[in-house]
Amino acid sequence: MSFKTLGVALIGAAILTTGYFAEKAKAEEGQYIPALVYRTGPFAPNGIPSANGWRDYMTMINKRDGGVDGVLVTWEECEFGYGTAPGVECYERLKNDGGGASLVNPFSTGVTYALIPKAPVDQVPIHSMGYGMAASADGRVFPWTFNFPTTYWSQASAFIKYVGEQEGGMENLRGKKIALLYLNIAYGKEPIPVFKLLAEKYGYELDLIPIDWPGIEQTAAWLQMRRNKPDWAFLWGWGASNQVAIKSATLINFPMDHFIGVWWSGSESDVVPTGEFAKGYKSATFHAAGTGFPAFDAILEHVYNGDLEEAKKNNFGEVLYNRSVFGAILNAEAFFTAHKKYGNRRLSGEEVRWGMENIDLNEARMAALGISGFTKPIKVTCEDHEGNGPVIFQQWDGEKWSMVSDWITPMREIVRPMIEKAAAAYAAENDITPRDCSQEG
Numbered sequence: 001m002s003f004k005t006l007g008v009a010l011i012g013a014a015i016l017t018t019g020y021f022a023e024k025a026k027a028e029e030g031q032y033i034p035a036l037v038y039r040t041g042p043f044a045p046n047g048i049p050s051a052n053g054w055r056d057y058m059t060m061i062n063k064r065d066g067g068v069d070g071v072l073v074t075w076e077e078c079e080f081g082y083g084t085a086p087g088v089e090c091y092e093r094l095k096n097d098g099g100g101a102s103l104v105n106p107f108s109t110g111v112t113y114a115l116i117p118k119a120p121v122d123q124v125p126i127h128s129m130g131y132g133m134a135a136s137a138d139g140r141v142f143p144w145t146f147n148f149p150t151t152y153w154s155q156a157s158a159f160i161k162y163v164g165e166q167e168g169g170m171e172n173l174r175g176k177k178i179a180l181l182y183l184n185i186a187y188g189k190e191p192i193p194v195f196k197l198l199a200e201k202y203g204y205e206l207d208l209i210p211i212d213w214p215g216i217e218q219t220a221a222w223l224q225m226r227r228n229k230p231d232w233a234f235l236w237g238w239g240a241s242n243q244v245a246i247k248s249a250t251l252i253n254f255p256m257d258h259f260i261g262v263w264w265s266g267s268e269s270d271v272v273p274t275g276e277f278a279k280g281y282k283s284a285t286f287h288a289a290g291t292g293f294p295a296f297d298a299i300l301e302h303v304y305n306g307d308l309e310e311a312k313k314n315n316f317g318e319v320l321y322n323r324s325v326f327g328a329i330l331n332a333e334a335f336f337t338a339h340k341k342y343g344n345r346r347l348s349g350e351e352v353r354w355g356m357e358n359i360d361l362n363e364a365r366m367a368a369l370g371i372s373g374f375t376k377p378i379k380v381t382c383e384d385h386e387g388n389g390p391v392i393f394q395q396w397d398g399e400k401w402s403m404v405s406d407w408i409t410p411m412r413e414i415v416r417p418m419i420e421k422a423a424a425a426y427a428a429e430n431d432i433t434p435r436d437c438s439q440e441g
Contacts, residue, residue, distance in 0.1 A: 029346055030072035031335055032098025036080055036090050036107050042214045043082040043239030045269035049315035050107060051077070053324030056303050056314065057295075061332060063302045068335040069344040074098050082239070084110035091115060095122060102352045103127055103334065105327060109187035112145075117430070119144035123349040125356055127334075129327045130155075130263060130286060134190060134415075137386035138423035139357065140434040146356050148330065149378045150286050150389035152262075153418060154410035156194035158284065158391035159260060160202065161408055163232050174203030177228065181221055181245060182236035184210035191236065191262075194415065201414075215241020222248040235261040242270035246278055256280035260393070267319040271396045279398040284391050287326050287375040289401040291317040294370030295325070319394075319401060322374075329369060330378075333359050357382055376407055382437035386419075 035054070038047035058073045067073050076097055078090035087108050095101045103125045106112040112132035119126050126145045128136070134153040136145035163178070164170035180195055182188030192208065199206040207228050209221045215237055225233065225248075233254065235245050242265045249259050257280040261270065266283020291300075296317065304311040315321040338347050338355025347355070361378040378387040389412070393405040427434055 030067065030074035030098065031102045031346060031352075032100065033073065033075045033331065034091060034094035034097070034101050034104055035075040035077045036087055036105065036111065037077050038080055038082040038107070040079060041081040041239075042216065042241075045243075046239050046264070046267060046320055047082065047107070049267070049269070049318050049320040050324045052314045053321035054105070054328045056299050056316075056321075057325045057328035058332070060299045060302045061328075064298060068332045069339045071335065071339075071344060071346060073332065073335075080108075080111075082108055084108065084114055087111035088114045091118075095124060099346065100349070102347060102349060103331060103356070105129070105331070106132070109133075109190060110185065113186055116142065116145055123353075125334075125349060125353040127327065127331060127356065129323075129330065131187065135419055135422035135426055137384060137419050138434075139382050139385040140437060141423040141427045141432055142385065143357075143382075143435060144353060146380065146385045148359070148380050148385060148387040149375065150391060150410070151386050151415075151419075152190045153194045153415045154386065154389035154412070155262065155284050155391055156191035157198065157411035157415050158408045159234055160195070160198045160204075161411060162260075162391075162393055162405060164202070165405075170202055176204045176232065177207060177230040178204050179207040179209055179225060179228065179230035179233040180236060181209045181211055181218075181225070181233060183213060183215050183238060183241060185213050187238065188236045193418065195234075197414065197418070198411075211237065211241060211245070214239065216244060218244050218248055221245075222252060225249075225254065226252045232258045232260070235259065235265045237261070237265045242267075243273050246270060246274045246281060249281075250274065250277035257282065257395070260284065263323075263391075266394060266401070268401075269318075269320070276398060278396055280395065282393055282395045282404065285319065285323075285394050285401075286391060287322055288373065288403070289317070289319050289322060289394065293372070293374050295329070295374075296370075298370060299325070326371075326375065329371065330359070330361075333361060333365075333369075356380065357385070382435065382440045389415075 037051040076094055078094055080086040080090045101124045105127050109131050112128040115126055128147045132147050134151040136142040137147055137151050164173050195206055209224050211218050211221050237245055261283035263284045271278035300311055334352055334355040337358050338351050342351045359380045366372050376390045380387055389410045390407045392407050394401040395404040
């Protein structure tokens with residue numbers, strides 16, 4: 001088992017590799033979160049900045065504020081290599097440590113699927129931020145699972161909406177060829193129902209191109225791309241598979257500004273290895289890149305003592321680092337929200353679940369947290385565990401990511417009924433009686 005990373009003790013400790021430690025008694029008083037990470041294997045290029053961003057924000061909160069409202073956040077890392085079975089094993093091994101888990105970030109769609117039925121039994125809420133099962137956005141059926149600020153299904157609809165804008169109107173999608181290159185696992189298959197439904201509605205030709213796990217060998221997929229010559233292509237990859245796909249696109253001279261990645265296929269580790277050829281490549285996102293926000297100034301000051309070069313060695317300001325900073329902010333915001341009802345103390349899983357379900361990250365709150373302009377407001381409710389789901393598109397210019405679209409509101413009139421239908425089917429299959437949210441306090 002790996003290290004215990006805690007909050008405010010030992011200011012001079014070496015936090016960059018092992019965190020800094022506190023007495024076991026203090027650990028039991030803190031808000032404990034199992035930290036599932038993958039710093040090794042084919043997905044490490046993405047897993048490392050993801051782990052570092054979450055760790056650094058929580059470290060900053062502990063050092064600067066003594067935790068959330070003075071309650072330490074504690075965690076313990078467990079390496080699972082992005083494998084579903086090892087991820088579940090990590091969760092089971094860690095869930096009772098530190099006085100009991102407050103919530104869990106699976107950092108994997110496969111692990112999320114496996115933990116969903118465990119959550120109400122263990123009373124440990126799941127935050128699958130922008131990944132996992134889209135249907136779990138229906139909080140009536142999935143009271144313990146949250147995917148705010150947005151879902152894969154919302155992103156798929158935003159993809160099509162963005163392409164429609166680029167083509168001069170949604171009506172101009174008719175007859176276009178759109179390819180989806182996806183890892184042939186639960187994660188990659190998740191958006192397919194939305195793309196199929198929208199193909200029927202808007203008349204584009206959908207070409208589904210699976211990429212076998214872990215996505216290092218893609219010859220067959222790119223032969224199909226070369227043969228079918230799609231007008232637009234979406235990449236639903238992760239880890240080293242993204243680098244392979246982007247390099248393969250350059251080999252067939254596919255126009256990079258018509259090649260768009262899922263928000264897990266749009267980080268520095270995906271484009272830098274391809275060099276100049278990656279210029280023009282786009283991806284979805286739901287937050288800003290870079291470090292021009294007071295919250296990042298606080299990380300630099302309290303975690304790295306102002307040493308920017310050391311911070312950059314730990315992915316400071318990279319897309320996936322920022323995404324996990326955002327995830328940590330949302331975790332902390334669940335504690336902050338719950339404290340207003342239950343007091344500033346260690347919270348139970350059920351109390352944290354209530355906090356997650358009542359998050360209202362409005363403009364004033366974002367300003368207080370030092371993230372004004374970093375993302376859009378998020379409001380979570382009993383019925384809606386996704387929030388408003390806005391998506392924005394970024395483009396790589398060879399050196400940095402820049403936003404190239406306005407914020408796009410997903411097609412909620414299409415996606416939300418799909419979510420509710422899928423959730424109802426899950427409830428029927430698993431003998432779940434949906435909650436009556438009008439009775440929730």
